[in-house]
Amino acid sequence: MDRWSTEFGAKGGLFRRLRDGCAAEWEAYTWHPFVRALSDGTLPLAAFRRYLVQDYLFLLHFARAEALAVVKAESVEAMREKAAAVGAILDETRMHLLYCADWGLPESGVRAEPESAETVGYTRYVMDRGLSGDILDLEVALAPCAVGYGEVALRILADDRRMARGNPYESWIAMYAGDEYQRLARGAAARIDALGRSHGGEARFALLAPVFAEAARLEARFWQQGLDAAR
Amino acid sequence: MDRWSTEFGAKGGLFRRLRDGCAAEWEAYTWHPFVRALSDGTLPLAAFRRYLVQDYLFLLHFARAEALAVVKAESVEAMREKAAAVGAILDETRMHLLYCADWGLPESGVRAEPESAETVGYTRYVMDRGLSGDILDLEVALAPCAVGYGEVALRILADDRRMARGNPYESWIAMYAGDEYQRLARGAAARIDALGRSHGGEARFALLAPVFAEAARLEARFWQQGLDAAR
Amino acid sequence: MDRWSTEFGAKGGLFRRLRDGCAAEWEAYTWHPFVRALSDGTLPLAAFRRYLVQDYLFLLHFARAEALAVVKAESVEAMREKAAAVGAILDETRMHLLYCADWGLPESGVRAEPESAETVGYTRYVMDRGLSGDILDLEVALAPCAVGYGEVALRILADDRRMARGNPYESWIAMYAGDEYQRLARGAAARIDALGRSHGGEARFALLAPVFAEAARLEARFWQQGLDAAR
Amino acid sequence: MDRWSTEFGAKGGLFRRLRDGCAAEWEAYTWHPFVRALSDGTLPLAAFRRYLVQDYLFLLHFARAEALAVVKAESVEAMREKAAAVGAILDETRMHLLYCADWGLPESGVRAEPESAETVGYTRYVMDRGLSGDILDLEVALAPCAVGYGEVALRILADDRRMARGNPYESWIAMYAGDEYQRLARGAAARIDALGRSHGGEARFALLAPVFAEAARLEARFWQQGLDAAR
Numbered sequence A, B, C, D: 001m002d003r004w005s006t007e008f009g010a011k012g013g014l015f016r017r018l019r020d021g022c023a024a025e026w027e028a029y030t031w032h033p034f035v036r037a038l039s040d041g042t043l044p045l046a047a048f049r050r051y052l053v054q055d056y057l058f059l060l061h062f063a064r065a066e067a068l069a070v071v072k073a074e075s076v077e078a079m080r081e082k083a084a085a086v087g088a089i090l091d092e093t094r095m096h097l098l099y100c101a102d103w104g105l106p107e108s109g110v111r112a113e114p115e116s117a118e119t120v121g122y123t124r125y126v127m128d129r130g131l132s133g134d135i136l137d138l139e140v141a142l143a144p145c146a147v148g149y150g151e152v153a154l155r156i157l158a159d160d161r162r163m164a165r166g167n168p169y170e171s172w173i174a175m176y177a178g179d180e181y182q183r184l185a186r187g188a189a190a191r192i193d194a195l196g197r198s199h200g201g202e203a204r205f206a207l208l209a210p211v212f213a214e215a216a217r218l219e220a221r222f223w224q225q226g227l228d229a230a231r
Helices: A014-020 A023-030 A033-039 A045-072 A076-102 A107-112 A117-132 A135-157 A170-177 A179-198 A205-229 B014-020 B023-030 B033-039 B045-072 B076-102 B107-112 B117-132 B135-157 B170-177 B179-198 B205-229 C014-020 C023-030 C033-039 C045-072 C076-102 C107-112 C117-132 C135-157 C170-177 C179-198 C205-229 D014-020 D023-030 D033-039 D045-072 D076-102 D107-112 D117-132 D135-157 D170-177 D179-198 D205-229
Strands: none
Touching: A014 A023, A014 A135, A014 A179, A014 A205, A023 A135, A023 A205, A033 A045, A033 A135, A033 A170, A033 A205, A045 A076, A045 A107, A045 A117, A045 A135, A045 A205, A045 B117, A045 D045, A045 D076, A076 A107, A076 D045, A076 D076, A117 A135, A117 A205, A117 B045, A117 C117, A117 C205, A135 A170, A135 A179, A135 A205, A170 A179, A205 C117, B014 B023, B014 B135, B014 B179, B014 B205, B023 B135, B023 B205, B033 B045, B033 B135, B033 B170, B033 B205, B045 B076, B045 B107, B045 B117, B045 B135, B045 B205, B045 C045, B045 C076, B076 B107, B076 C045, B076 C076, B117 B135, B117 B205, B117 D117, B117 D205, B135 B170, B135 B179, B135 B205, B170 B179, B205 D117, C014 C023, C014 C135, C014 C179, C014 C205, C023 C135, C023 C205, C033 C045, C033 C135, C033 C170, C033 C205, C045 C076, C045 C107, C045 C117, C045 C135, C045 C205, C045 D117, C076 C107, C117 C135, C117 C205, C117 D045, C135 C170, C135 C179, C135 C205, C170 C179, D014 D023, D014 D135, D014 D179, D014 D205, D023 D135, D023 D205, D033 D045, D033 D135, D033 D170, D033 D205, D045 D076, D045 D107, D045 D117, D045 D135, D045 D205, D076 D107, D117 D135, D117 D205, D135 D170, D135 D179, D135 D205, D170 D179
């Protein structure tokens, strides 16, 4: 079995069941041509830039989704965790603007950029799951992003075709492969497992699986918009 | 076993588990002094009038809660059922105003009455459960009202101390004991049972039971405000 | 001035200000190549079929959005209107399935079809506006659909290039050009005008205009997916 | 004019209009017998303890309401402010538990206490305004708490009957009269003024005034529950 496939979530836990339940969508997302091109360094700059700008807009809605998770949280402890996530993502947006500037994208331009159809689709889908469902529904819609980026980074590290030296995207890879993000991704998978136990994940699997799969599909489209911009 | 205690929900189903899980609160609600005084005809008119006026305001928020259930519904069929409930409750508000007029409460007065603390508390608690939780959480918060009124009416019918002739509140009793309402109440209990199966009711029992119990407590307070008005 | 441009909303009212505030997006939506091809009868069947199937899925979320409008409505009268809209849309979904069947699309297939990215994007954007904003924000997000289809039909009627006889899409045109739909579209524009007055539309114009424009853009993408399917 | 009445919000701004629009309710809240008894040191210990315990439960929902404000915020800057408020309130809950312990109320007891009807009513009313309305509606429902406590403290400082030495409630008074809280209260009033300008506060005054007044009434009931516990 591949190394990365055992990294997130417990064996028999809800996260792995959800991921294995949409193996094709998960593969199409976590090993998308955009990701492979990050790995071997062949990604066109225009593709990466498009991704970076939209990722900033994505983060703002991701913070809103985590705030909605505070509203829906099942305990004071969960409220604290989710509130910390809101703060961390809002801090990350500042870092992200600096990172964008490193890639020749000034803050004013990034902030003025309209949301793409792909960004609108993914982010509002998550918000609507938050409105419709409970904390588990919302976290399941968020998990492909939080955990998937962790897996993407590990897959790149393990990739035979990886351009390890002089890869222009090394800073991006290093961030998501780093301890801090990996801890966060493992935590997100563990939270799905825990909510699965407390909130009837087993019995609700048929309802949750399509949400997880849809979020994975929407993530793949998010990468794709980068490639489309570089055509 | 009492006749009425077997009427709603299936044996072993989620509704009965929830009701039996808060036997004291359920008894305090469904056999509240207000209810007993409806049964034996001793309820002061001022108490009933206070109840009627606030019940009108309650119904408006009950319709909102059923509309939120349309937003959160798990299928097209459930959307249709919940949409029909919204329509039925809004129709009922018109009937309710006519009924209030029969009791000497003109429409303009009823519509101008401010919401009591008891009405605000109960209705907004339900709406917040709808915001926080999924369709099952919301329906569990609504069930004590929908099913409880059906049980209240059956308990009155079976009451030894019931004033069967000349009871000033006979029209109220007849409405809730009637086939139409009884069918609705049985349907509401059956829906909880069904959602319990599809949405992990067994695993989520520890989370759902306090919601059901709180709604029962808030219903008891709703009766109590009537008695308080007649002191 | 063109005939259709004076049909919906009052002069100086919020609806016209919103529409005139995004003239390019409005034109791109209401006179989209898909619409022109409906008018002159050249639309490929595959394009129309794709549109019909996704429109069914769209309607379900449109009904959810109207249900959310019941939750957020400013008066009992508005609750009744919005509840009627939910019922009407849910009835329309049944008609829509029959209509799809006329075009060789059996119900089972339509109901099993996954939502497209365009459908997810548009519908969830509206739901999120409903979560974020008040009743006016939500209605502004809904208006390009409700009013726009009325305008689309009138523009087709006035089109020089319209294939008036033997147009395969005549039934679609007739429905939206018909009195019933036109009344509904005028009502939706009048409601925006009224909410504009009661809910600070003038002062909030800078906040509302981007929502209306985005919904118009998402509508244009919705047509476009039909054309893309026929390439 | 009284000193405290000029402290919060700008002259002619929305906050002052809202407060002056419900002068009786505002007075009944900010100079409630509970407050006067805090000032002259005559408040029974049982009343204060009851208040403290319920205030802990209140704070948790207040944090949820601020998290909902992140979801609904009008800008990235507003998101950051509201996210900071969530964090600050959650930190305050920890301090509050320590403070309760000082008053002989151990953490386990405070956390196990059921919510009172008054706490449920107030907190869920605010959450429902957040679901129904936009960011301005939500902030207006929150303002009587945030700003009112600041005014309460200033009124106590200016009170002729104040027990300045040996007042058992001095620590409570000092906290809310302190610079940190006063800054927060002024900020909350200024935010209402600013949102009033950007979100049509003038035109929406007739819709907003009842929300502000109801929240003030619910605050007065919150004090009253303390007195009721000491009867």
